[in-house]
Amino acid sequence: MSRNLVVIGNGMAGMKAVEEIISASPDAFNITVFGAEPYGNYNRILLSPVLCGEKSIEDILINSFEWYEENNIRLFAGEDKTVVRIDRSQKIVYAADGTQAPYDRLLIATGSQPYILPLPGNDLSGVMAFRDIYDVNKMLSYTESCRHAIVVGGGLLGLEAANGLAQRGMHVTVVHHHSALLNRQLDKAAALLLQQELEGRGIHFKLSSSTQEICDNGQGHVGSVKFKDGSQLACDLFVMAVGVRPNMALAQSAGIYCEQGIMVSDTLQTFDPSIYAVGECIQHRGQTFGLVAPLFDQAKVCANHLSGHGVAEYKTLPTATKLKVSGIQLFSVGNFIGDEYCEFITFKDPDAKAYKKLVIQNQCIVGVVLYGDASQGSWFHRLMEAQTDISEFRDSLIFGEHYCALPPTTNEEAA
């Protein structure tokens, strides 16, 4: 007779784990899922295309309600189904509306919430983050009535938001504290090409500057923004995309040990052996997470243990970044800035808006930045992860797989 698994959080990480468990050992658990959003599980990564109008909500749904039924998963979705308490001694979780579910095993996948800058005026209407379908719909409605958008944060999410809003016809300015866009993902050269491209699409940039105050237009709505440099810009939509914070309040209140996030072991187990956690809510070996790839890896490892195989261990690997702005190909992974111990292979064709940089150490790729043509990104990533010695085909490496005869397994010196 199977035991109860309760999953808190109907997001990508939690549901990936559930899918893995179902495929691994279908009958191991009666599964109950609590989700604070009134939908099935959807692909959060594709919210940007929805904002641009390139995709609809339906397009990005991963698991419809039918899927939960078909797999006999009890889904409690909606704001009133937000889990508010975990009783670890009774092993029961309680939702806001009193719904309760007992568990033998509990999986916390409460994800993260956007960081809201502690600025005067951050409570005005027209000030928002970019996190979920609710935010997207809100932004879309603003695009009807508003003209001037300011997006704070020149990271992936910020640029995707800015692009979406610009495509919806708004006058968008991206404000970034750093002098280069995507400074976590790109080197200066690539960042500059990206900036030129986006400027070409009508997006404005205010770099190396930060916001001082969000000003009321008199009706409790944002009207303009003051910056630390004293300048001021008209604004009636203010979007913050300055990172996320793990959602760990619930776990903390249940006495589960947290630091920046819910602390987990290499098996994604919390300090309570019957409680696991995956996704943006966790902290693993001092690291928190914001990109999807590691979340899926966590989900796999976690599922492996929940379904009783108990062999896998989670290890954080360098994650490749892609910007989901149509027509822009960029890719980066690893130590793409490099240091004095690194060698650099670069390719530049400014007129063709092409830039490639490979960072090499001991004849292995340790970092990659691609702009313009990112088609070889995953191949470079594979070589990097496999630590392949590239000396045999170093001259052609940057031109991609087709141009490189990978070293023969048998050593044919003559050839």
Next chain:
Amino acid sequence: MKTANIDIIDTVEQDTSTQIIKSTCAYCGVGCGLNIEISQVDHSIKVSGDADHPANYGRLCSKGSALAETLSLEGRLLHPEVHGKKVSWPSAISAVAEGFQKIIAEHGPDAVAFYASGQLLTEDYYVANKLMKGYIGSANMDTNSRLCMSSSVAGHKRAFGSDTVPNCYDDLDHAELIILIGANSAWCHPVLFQRIQRAKEVNPALKIVVIDPRKTNTCDIADLHLPLNSGSDTALFNGLLTYLAQNNKLDTAYIENHTESFEQAISAAQNDAGTIQQVAKLCQIDPQDIETFYSWFADTDKTMSLYSQGINQSSSGTDKVNSILNCHLATGRMGKIGSGPLSLTGQPNAMGGREVGGLSNQLAAHMAFYDQDRSIVSEFWKTDQLSVKQGLSAVEMFNAIATGTVKAVWIMATNPVSSMPNADEVKRALELCELVVVSDCVENTDTLDLAHIKLPAAGWSEKDGTVTNSERRISRQRAFNPLAGEAKPDWWIISEVAKAMGFDEAFNFQCAADIFREHAALSAFKNDSAHLLRDFNLKGLEAISNQAYEVLEPIQWPILEQGSIGTARMFETGNFFTENRKARFIPISTKSAVNIPSEAYPFILNTGRIRDQWHSMTRTGLSPRLNLHKPEPFVEIHPNDLLKLQLKQGELAVLSSQWGSMLARIEESQEVKPGMVFAPMHWTFQLSSQGRVGAVVNPAVDPISFQPESKHTPIRISGFESRWQGFILCQTKLKLDALNYRVDIRGEHYWRYEIADQEMTLDELKILVEKQINDNAEEKASLAWQHYEDPASQLLRLACFNNGQLILVLMVQDKHSSLPERAWLSSLFSGAENMAEIRPTLLSGKPPVGVANVGKQICACFNVGENTIKGLISAEKLTTVSEIGKACQAGTNCG
């Protein structure tokens, strides 16, 4: 591409009239006849072999086939210049005349000199010789034939009493044994080589022996190759003479009736190389092979001995020639059908030069400086100024210039700063010389760079006169292009100077035919036993009319009466031109080279020609396809030596002797013996930074012929440690003199530069190139640059596009071996490819997947690539060379 163009021309010609002018090839001494087809539509010129010409019967080699590509006015010298200023002809002429007169007045006639060339026509040569020896009164008239032929001349004279080539090409079709000695005919006389090839096809019994330290392409048809030690030829032939005597293979009757001094010769031979064992030791070859060679020679009446620079360019060159002639005299094989010696001359008119007396130890028309000779010539020339003694030979001449005893020199149609041995010294000599006059058809040569007075001479396609080939055959060279700019025929320039010096009536020539008639008349003048019987006699042509001269058919001298068809063979009756009409045996003892290898200079440098280039490349260098065969100065080194030197194929080597040094690309080769290396003679300052082999070659000369020992210089070899190596392909000409190593190679629609440097950083190189491109561009804005850099591997690759059109590719790397192939990248300059598609991965140097790469050119005549041929072979299951020829034309012309 190329063949396609030719096809188009062909079809055009079918329905329009094409003017055909017969002429003679500009290159080697085979003297091939040409049909110059001039399209009346687009005036395009097509050069093909003249099927009626006995020298080639329609065949041409790769160089001859490409003649039409060398006719552009680009790089031509078009105006007279005095001290860097353009001047009119009259003032140029008087500048030369006064310059010479002044020095003659102050220092006497021997303070001036002419240095001429086997590229001159007989008529040009005659006038130059007449002026110097007949009127200036010095015999300081020498020619680059000194570097090429003079040992044969001296050998002939010692044996025959005259400089006579007894046999002819036709004999190759009758011979049953052909010996090629020190001659890579496959590359240097390709059309004769093919004739021999065909003779062997017709008569499989025909045996071919190649005697050469190198296993050259000529060995491909050899039944026996004797890779003897450089310089040991005399031992081999002394051994042969001994063998003939020991085995009663001598023609005693012939020796008795037609020769003298046999005893001295045979005893010298026996002392030198009495046994095959001795020969084997001296020559370092297998005694079995020697035995085979000797027995073949002994038993084959119809034996032809062909020899060239391997024999001539030696400090014992004259002895080598005579050691060969001795064996032919001893067997009575002289001037008979299919039997006799045949010296292969290097240049188109080396023989013509010898006929007029172009060498400083000749007077004129095969006469010397004996009183009788001199009185005949002065009477004929009506001069009392005739030089009394022989003059300075080439090496002596430039030494005399260096020491200042010769103060004025007029260099005609040759480039001693690159072709002379110890060439750096020659350069210094000319830099010191008071007056350097150079007449040439091109604008820049290493020698012209040092000229005070430059005289624009007519180019090959504009010249009208005669040349003589290796078999004494006089052929007309006919003008089919108008004179370029203000260029003038050499004979005209020399005559004008002569007149300006006050020798009016003696040089009052109106046309080439005037000169030819006088030349013929001199050869016939008092040419009889009553006075002075000479071999060279053109009596039959002394009265030739202008029309008859115009249509003169190729004909072999002597031509004793009008209407004669000439003389195919000499000495058939065994009468020679010594006083007693007997040929002379010359006792020969083997001498080692003057400069022998030492610990400091352990290798022997051998030099020579390559298949697709001619001399200093001023013409062949203009032909893209000819530049593909051997694009760079190279040195062939045996693998064992490379191992010792720790050098590799494709790396750059420094070749240095105690006289000078050069840089060359290493070619690993089994064709050279260990300890011996080979480098080509062609590269000059114009096309390379340090590719002049002349700078390395020692100035030792043969004591009799004064011919330099160009095939034996002790050298040291070391690797060239470059910071980086690479190449540039560029639509326009770049100035890269700043680089240690630089070779300019003209391609189709582009220039290719092979480069390397020891200090220059990649950034400096980038700036050097980018600046020139930017400065050349009409509007910088239309330029787009691509950069690919890997500093850790000293890798820099650049591409530049002008409005999307590729105009430059630069590829530089730490190792030469890791550079991409040039063929495909070069092809992109034709503009045919779709750049947009190629651009993203262009700098990989590899075609995008699916784009064919024709590969390295194999056939220069039809420009067929290696991969193309390989492709056809596999696709069409081709098994023989001729099948390949059918499939893609490759190899159907020059073989």
